[in-house]
Amino acid sequence: MGRSPCCDKVGLKKGPWTPEEDQKLLAYIEEHGHGSWRALPAKAGLQRCGKSCRLRWTNYLRPDIKRGKFTLQEEQTIIQLHALLGNRWSAIATHLPKRTDNEIKNYWNTHLKKRLVKMGIDPVTHKPKNDALLSNDGQSKNAANLSHMAQWESARLEAEARLARQSKLRSNSFQNSLSSQEFTAPSPSSPHSKPVVGPPRCLDVLKAWNSVWTKPMNEVSVASASANISVTGLARDLESPTSTLGYFENAQHISTSGIGGNSTVLYEFVGNSSGSSEGGIMNNEESEEDWKRFGNSSTGHLPEYNKDGINENNSISFTSGLQDLTLPMDNTWTTESLGSNTEQISPGIFVETLTDLLLSNSGDGDLSEGGGTESDNGGEGSGSGGASENCEDNKNYWNSIFNLVNNSSPSDSAMF
DNA sequence: AAGGCTCGCAACCGCCTACGC
DNA sequence: TGCGTAGGCGGTTGCGAGCCT
Numbered sequence: 001m002g003r004s005p006c007c008d009k010v011g012l013k014k015g016p017w018t019p020e021e022d023q024k025l026l027a028y029i030e031e032h033g034h035g036s037w038r039a040l041p042a043k044a045g046l047q048r049c050g051k052s053c054r055l056r057w058t059n060y061l062r063p064d065i066k067r068g069k070f071t072l073q074e075e076q077t078i079i080q081l082h083a084l085l086g087n088r089w090s091a092i093a094t095h096l097p098k099r100t101d102n103e104i105k106n107y108w109n110t111h112l113k114k115r116l117v118k119m120g121i122d123p124v125t126h127k128p129k130n131d132a133l134l135s136n137d138g139q140s141k142n143a144a145n146l147s148h149m150a151q152w153e154s155a156r157l158e159a160e161a162r163l164a165r166q167s168k169l170r171s172n173s174f175q176n177s178l179s180s181q182e183f184t185a186p187s188p189s190s191p192h193s194k195p196v197v198g199p200p201r202c203l204d205v206l207k208a209w210n211s212v213w214t215k216p217m218n219e220v221s222v223a224s225a226s227a228n229i230s231v232t233g234l235a236r237d238l239e240s241p242t243s244t245l246g247y248f249e250n251a252q253h254i255s256t257s258g259i260g261g262n263s264t265v266l267y268e269f270v271g272n273s274s275g276s277s278e279g280g281i282m283n284n285e286e287s288e289e290d291w292k293r294f295g296n297s298s299t300g301h302l303p304e305y306n307k308d309g310i311n312e313n314n315s316i317s318f319t320s321g322l323q324d325l326t327l328p329m330d331n332t333w334t335t336e337s338l339g340s341n342t343e344q345i346s347p348g349i350f351v352e353t354l355t356d357l358l359l360s361n362s363g364d365g366d367l368s369e370g371g372g373t374e375s376d377n378g379g380e381g382s383g384s385g386g387a388s389e390n391c392e393d394n395k396n397y398w399n400s401i402f403n404l405v406n407n408s409s410p411s412d413s414a415m416f
Numbered sequence: 417a418a419g420g421c422t423c424g425c426a427a428c429c430g431c432c433t434a435c436g437c
Numbered sequence: 438t439g440c441g442t443a444g445g446c447g448g449t450t451g452c453g454a455g456c457c458t
Contacts, residue, residue, distance in 0.1 A: 014427080014428075015426095015427075015428090015451090015452090016426070016427075016452085016453095017426085017427085036443080037443075037444070038442085038443065038444090050443085050444090051428085051429095051443095051444080052427075052428075054444075054445095055426090055427065055428080056426090056427080059426075059427080060426075060427095087447065087448085088446090088447085089446075089447065090445075090446060090447085101445095101446075101447085102425090102426080102427085102447095103425085103426095105447075105448085106424070106425055106426085107424095107425095109424090109425095109448095110423070110424055110425080111424090
């Protein structure tokens with residue numbers, strides 16, 4: 001089937017929008033809602049195609065757009081989410097209220113991606129370009145597992161999107177009647193299919209990640225210290241497009257327990273907290289309830305992953321990656337459990353430390369100077385420059401992560 | 417001061433998918 | 438079931454501003 005043109009392009013204007021055009025579009029949408037984008041230009045008196053109008057609206061004119069410099073928290077969130085989701089800008093944008101996918105994409109391409117490259121980190125995989133450095137330690141498996149979790153999250157997002165569309169269909173008539181009476185701004189990247197107003201969707205993989213790796217053992221009622229991970233039961237939260245968010249969506253801080261049981265903040269979402277006047281700090285009760293939902297099984301094996309991300313038992317599962325990896329469900333990973341020797345790694349702060357490093361290097365100066373960390377391992381700070389030094393940068397990068405993990409709690413991070 | 421270069425961002429392009437008929 | 442349409446999404450382009458030589 002050939003691609004149909006979005007509009008009749010003859011005689012239509014292209015290029016930058018003028019203030020007059022903006023005003024026309026804004027006035028029309030505020031009065032009538034956008035309705036059919038295809039029909040909108042004619043009705044609004046614009047010589048533009050509907051697609052151009054939609055983009056102008058969603059990326060620029062919407063009243064709920066935040067413009068200007070990205071905050072450190074936003075940068076951190078973008079990096080973390082990109083590590084998990086890749087170039088799924090719309091998915092990332094759902095976790096950054098008031099930012100559009102286009103803006104996030106541009107910011108990534110013009111700022112964050114360059115930082116990664118400068119550090120010798122592949123901006124696609126978020127791994128050091130020289131993987132040989134990782135071959136004999138736990139980080140390669142760590143990163144692989146992170147990637148694995150991203151696969152999980154991708155499946156979940158797809159399933160959730162489908163459910164959202166179904167839900168939208170069911171409520172379409174209601175929405176239509178509403179839109180004729182009052183104006184509501186569409187959400188950043190999906191004016192129709194996503195909630196118009198509300199807290200950002202949580203990234204369940206992060207929640208799960210934190211739940212598994214950072215929860216003190218005395219809070220984990222369902223697991224023994226050697227229990228294996230199972231995601232059975234998590235997918236039941238997919239029963240509705242919003243149900244996965246219920247106990248997490250308002251969380252701006254996720255209270256976790258780091259090494260040594262120190263309470264700290266792992267991920268901080270800078271989202272709309274409209275549903276929580278307290279900023280949504282997750283308490284122990286919520287965490288435990290969360291955990292019970294997450295880990296009500298200790299089958300020891302991840303069930304089969306199917307095309308829809310949900311199997312007949314209403315659980316999400318995978319077939320690759322972890323089948324040989326048995327990970328203890330306690331506060332830390334040890335490299336012993338990962339096939340190496342004695343170093344301890346806390347996967348719960350893996351992404352955090354990674355992004356801390358990136359952000360602490362947010363200046364465009366020499367990125368290898370001390371790794372930009374608070375590590376007391378000052379010997380790592382060598383000058384950087386050409387590609388020949390990438391190897392050293394990589395060592396510094398991962399050493400810095402290890403040092404951060406071993407020598408400080410996450411709360412020591414300058415980021416928090 | 418002027419021309420060239422780089423960077424950032426708005427906007428466009430084209431593919432994909434869902435949906436209605 | 439197949440086709441046409443609409444909208445979403447990610448990649449890419451083009452242009453203006455600022456910087457450099």
